[in-house]
Amino acid sequence: MPANAPSRPAYHHGDLRKQLIAAVRDLVESHGPDGFSVAEAARRAGVSSAAPYKHFKDRPTLLRAVASEAMDRLRDCMEVAAAQHPRGSLEAVAAIGQAYVDFARTGHGVFRLVFGLTEGHEDAPELKEKGRACFGVVLQATAACVGKSGFDPDVQHRAYILWTAVHGHSFLTIDHKTDVLSTLVDDNTYMMTISRRILAE
Amino acid sequence: MPANAPSRPAYHHGDLRKQLIAAVRDLVESHGPDGFSVAEAARRAGVSSAAPYKHFKDRPTLLRAVASEAMDRLRDCMEVAAAQHPRGSLEAVAAIGQAYVDFARTGHGVFRLVFGLTEGHEDAPELKEKGRACFGVVLQATAACVGKSGFDPDVQHRAYILWTAVHGHSFLTIDHKTDVLSTLVDDNTYMMTISRRILAE
DNA sequence: GTCCTAAGTAAGCGACACTCACTTCAAGTC
DNA sequence: GACTTGAAGTGAGTGTCGCTTACTTAGGAC
Numbered sequence A, B: 001m002p003a004n005a006p007s008r009p010a011y012h013h014g015d016l017r018k019q020l021i022a023a024v025r026d027l028v029e030s031h032g033p034d035g036f037s038v039a040e041a042a043r044r045a046g047v048s049s050a051a052p053y054k055h056f057k058d059r060p061t062l063l064r065a066v067a068s069e070a071m072d073r074l075r076d077c078m079e080v081a082a083a084q085h086p087r088g089s090l091e092a093v094a095a096i097g098q099a100y101v102d103f104a105r106t107g108h109g110v111f112r113l114v115f116g117l118t119e120g121h122e123d124a125p126e127l128k129e130k131g132r133a134c135f136g137v138v139l140q141a142t143a144a145c146v147g148k149s150g151f152d153p154d155v156q157h158r159a160y161i162l163w164t165a166v167h168g169h170s171f172l173t174i175d176h177k178t179d180v181l182s183t184l185v186d187d188n189t190y191m192m193t194i195s196r197r198i199l200a201e
Numbered sequence C: 001g002t003c004c005t006a007a008g009t010a011a012g013c014g015a016c017a018c019t020c021a022c023t024t025c026a027a028g029t030c
Numbered sequence D: 001g002a003c004t005t006g007a008a009g010t011g012a013g014t015g016t017c018g019c020t021t022a023c024t025t026a027g028g029a030c
Helices: A016-031 A038-045 A059-083 A090-106 A108-115 A125-146 A153-174 A187-199 B016-031 B038-045 B059-083 B090-106 B108-115 B125-146 B153-174 B187-199
Strands: none
Touching (some): A059 A108, A059 A125, A090 A187, A108 A153, A125 A187, A187 B153, B016 B038, B038 B059, B059 B108, B090 B125, B108 B153
């Protein structure tokens, strides 16, 4: 019977890789991107502190795996959000932005990780590719909105501006920098304002 | 002879606090915000690894001192940039944005430090105050441009949008995320585009 | 000169990243 | 069913780090 007995503490873990990623995700979320340790992740998974190194070359590699998985989720969120509005509408663009901010807010540790990982990770084609995929969602919505191709430089320029604005808003929000304002910023009006102003004409 | 001989290694350093901050600034710049160690900073200053703790409570406090000094510099840069253009002009606003990006680009380690320091630093009124001062520069220029008071909610909203855009652009630039674009983004056109579009009407 | 105190030291603790030699065990191969 | 193999684990060890403690130095006030 090759079916694994439910609760026998097997010598071989069987699913360590996935469980380590989950543990790191939790740790990063609760203690920040550098508040996590490989040792603690191993402890949570119930293995020795040397075990993770059978699955990940080193600490940065493990972090990168978490970031990679997060970027997949981010793209999914944006696509789902866009799909709930008419293609080419301002609302679709705004919804993508809202999904981005929501992603940052509900997982600011991981969000910070994804965008703070560039120190020793210049050579990460996988992450770069996923970044491209994420921007692709914005680009497509922008293109549909102004009625041009995504290859059009004007479309790229506008999509990039929208990205920077939403990205900046996300970071300043999770950094609590928004309290320099005397009036609160409402996500929805923010998104509609920038969409309208950047995509106008 | 109380005059200190030029190269005598004095027991009392005399200027350790400042020198530590400088060393940390260098380390953060070359190895990233968490690629620095108190021990290494002490080594560079030529003192024992325990000496820094006579001047700074712990590692985060030391980092905060570096961030604080950097925020002063950032505000100075923005003010100088703004002063070189007519008060109330779009160019003044764009120049402030350019100064912000330049600051990020020439010191991306410290820039990342300033805006990634919010993990255990919620209770840092000094940093919060300096952040307010920095935003004040943007707010004043925006107010002058639209001809209203800085207390006006509309002005605050627009200034905030400008800030988020420039902030996002800065981060995405130093993170090398801009190569998802097939056409390069020119800082100057970027700044003028957002200034025009956000401050129009 | 004497005391006080800020500013340094050396030594040590626990935690960490990572390595190395070893062990376990599931899955072939015969 | 015994034999081999190799992926996935262990435990002990190294060097570094953050930080503390007890001690030392030296400059200034009196």
